[in-house]
Amino acid sequence: MESALDWHAARAALDWQLEMGVSETLCEAPVDRFALEDAVKAERLAPRRGAAGAAPVAEPEVDPVAEAQAAAAAAPDLPALAAALAAYDHCELKRGARSLVFSDGAAAARVMLVGEAPGRDEDLQGKPFVGRAGQLLDRMLAAVGLSRDESVYITNVLPWRPPQNRDPKPDEIAMMLPFLKKHIALVDPDLLVIVGNISAQALLGRRGITRLRGTWQEAEGRPALPMVHPAYLLRNPGFKREAWNDMLELKVKLRTLG
Template identity: 60%
Template sequence: MIHAAAPDLDLATALALYEWQREMGADEAMLDVPLNRYDLDPAPRAAAPVPADAPAPAAAPVIAADPVAAARAAAAAAGDLAALAAAMAAFDLCELKKGARSCVFADGNPAARVMVIGEAPGREEDIAGRPFVGRAGQLLDRMLAAIGLSRQSTDPAQAVYITNVLPWRPPGNRDPDPAEIAMFLPFLARHVDLVAPKLIVLMGNTPCAAALGQRGILRLRGTWATAFGRPALPMTHPAYLLRQPAAKREAWADLLALRAALEA
């Protein structure tokens, strides 16, 4: 920087001072009035050109959400059945949701003493938005009616409440895989807590895998177990009975055991 020469300096002295300051690196004249350079908006610095062969910058690591932990938190926050149904419908970490039409939550009377847990919605259930409405569901209604129970009953002593392990239909009606079962197990456990049934019926392999950690329904059926802290009776799924009518004898025995437990 160059200071303006004082008036009492002669030209030769002023030139000598200028040369000295220039050699010291001063190259800008000071103004008579101080300048606050913080008041100026500096021009944006142009980005340096990137060579064509330069490697692409590394992407920031993406941390995948833990679906089981997310389901556990969402289920715990649901204070009633309506909140639980909304939480399950809003749960986006299950790929089945993308290919299903409806979130099939439940059907029947929530005050019922019996809670039936099935596997997953089929085509008819996905369309209707209710569990067990196809041929297997119609057979289930007849089976329950044989021991004086109905999903339409308003009397808790004769009513049934029905849900599934999964609310979304698997493609092609395939069996739910272990990851899908684990993902929705917190919702199912919360569902049981909110309904608080006296007895649970586990219809098929998938609910037995979810609630008991076991498979092999033909071995498990008819033997009382404990699921979610309540008595639970594994039974063959009505769809199996449609394929194997001879198994209806065992199913009838299981229904009689269910009625006896309700009367005890």
């Protein structure tokens, strides 16, 4: 049977699906993932039956944040922390993501940059900041003599891509925060660059990055500079002057720290 779509319409439909995060075909018929998640949650909450005639046995309650804290605390180094993240099963984002996006850059760097969450390109390649925003970030770093190959280490608050690049939910940030804090402790940079609202919320407890940017704060016991996300600069190129001032501020701070 001939399709009702011509070639151009079919290509446009495919491009739209790729933009929405569809990366592979699993079956011919659509699957309602939300219904599956509801069924799994209902099964978890349902009481288990004990021996014949015995009262139902309640499933023990799981505290995802406490489990994240325990898993992160037990990691002695970066490979172990990455493995602990990969084994952590309480964050629903993991089920819809293609890759665990852990980090990129030089682990011994003085500057650690904390972004928000992976996008489509990051999810495909398994590295943070590799799309258009990442390319702009690399140019910004190079302008002040920095690079991810030698002097900058990069990670995100969330290691898995949220569907349709939506903002992470508070419970998702709470689950990932113990891993992020241990990540910072293991890298032990001289200073942090906090990129975007989600990162500011996670590490500073505040949002409003256009007001926070350019003013040194303290996070995880070290100086921290909030700045707008490069993706924001792509949408608002008039803000690049302020971003350039922030990069100069970073350069000066590194000199003063020695």
